[in-house]
Amino acid sequence: MADFNQKATVSISCPKALSEHLTAEVQAMGFRALRVRPTGLDIHASLNDCVKLNLQLRTAHRVHYLLSEKPVETPDELYEWLSLIEWENFIPADGFFSVTSRINHPSINNTQFANLKCKDAIVDRIRSKTGKRPDTGADLNKTVVFLFWNNQSARIFLDTSGESLSRRGYRVQNTEAPMQESLAAGLLMQSSWNPRQHLINPMCGSGTIAIEAALMALHREPAVRRRNFGFMHILGFDREVYKQARLEFRERWKKTIPIKIIATDHDPKAVEAATKNAEMAGVSEFIDFQVCDFEETTIPDGDGVLLMNPPYGQRIGELKELEDLYQRIGTFLKHECPGKKAYIFTGNEDLSKKVGLKPSSKTVFYNTTIECRLLEYELYEGKRK
DSSP states (O other), X not given: OOOTTOEEEEEEEXXXXXXXXXXXXXXXXXXXXXXXXXXXXXXXXEHHHXXXXXXXXXXXXXXXXXXXXXXXXXXXXXXXXXXXXXGGGTSOTXXXXXXXXXXXXXXXXXXXXXXXXXXXXXXXXXXXXXXXXXXEOSOOSSEEEEEEEOXXXXXXXXXXXXXXXXXXXXXXXXXXXXXXXXXXXXXXXHSSOXXXXXEEESSOTTSHHHHHHHHHHTTOOTTTTOOOOGGGGSTTOOHHHHHHHHHHHHXXXXXXXXXXXXXXXXXXXXHHHHHHHHHHHTOGGGEEEEESOGGGOOOOSSSEEEEEOOOOSSSSSOHXXXXXXXXXXXXXXXHHOTTSEEEEEESOHXXXXXXXXXXXXXXXXXXXXXXXXXXXXXXXXXXXX
């Protein structure tokens, strides 16, 4: 069985441009980033550490535990190297595993071929040692192995997450073009919002931003509703360690918050979906959902942040129609939100100019493959001195 206390390199991936916030998260948990890249970082940690990382990280996608690495030139060399790893200590002989990969090597023009070589090596090794063989497939709900291979070397990992951590388990209904949960968390971290300030989220869609904000304000772990992870299917997994981690997190939960989280959308179906998602996340009582146009959104007195994710013509909406929308957003911010800070997340820089206000900062993020910007606006009361 695997030694869950043995430390090794752990590679944590995240959406592009979120590694700064991921670094802050792992440092807050007591880890030191060994290497940071645009889509993740490396730390030194154990499989038991990976349990807590999977439960607690908000901007991460996957947590990979390194088993071995070596320069590999051909698929046959890949097979021979992987055959030497003691897979019988990690994968149940009568279990199920899948292989995912990221490959950029001249000997491979079809990643599925490399995946198949990896599967063959694992199956053959386990069968030779136990007389049994595990099943394989594409499902990520059991043991998952991740292969990274480029010109420098090949690295083989246990994927302790399985499905992406962005899939929190609370999204039961979607709207068109829903935002990834990890991106929503990153936008909140990049903004000036903190759990002592009101959060206003017009155009809330499926409610992801408001739900992530509520989870943060209540000190609840992002994976509070998720019940399956890759680490659970690795031989040697101690469920008591997992239960204890869950218990420790629950003891930090807050029962009330001193702020208002307001989420609105003009589409009743969107608000219905957002409400059901918030109910699944266990935070619906802390979010005030309203069906209304963004210009009719309630703006509470006191310190607050407004965060909007309007359509930007890449997937929904037409550009001509959206120009008027962005102009209306600018008017709304200027006249209805004085004293607040506002943020607009958009993937269309030309449309953002229609807001008619000068942003105090612009931060690049990526919505899947679309380059976007989070624009910050300081909305002063009266004229700025």
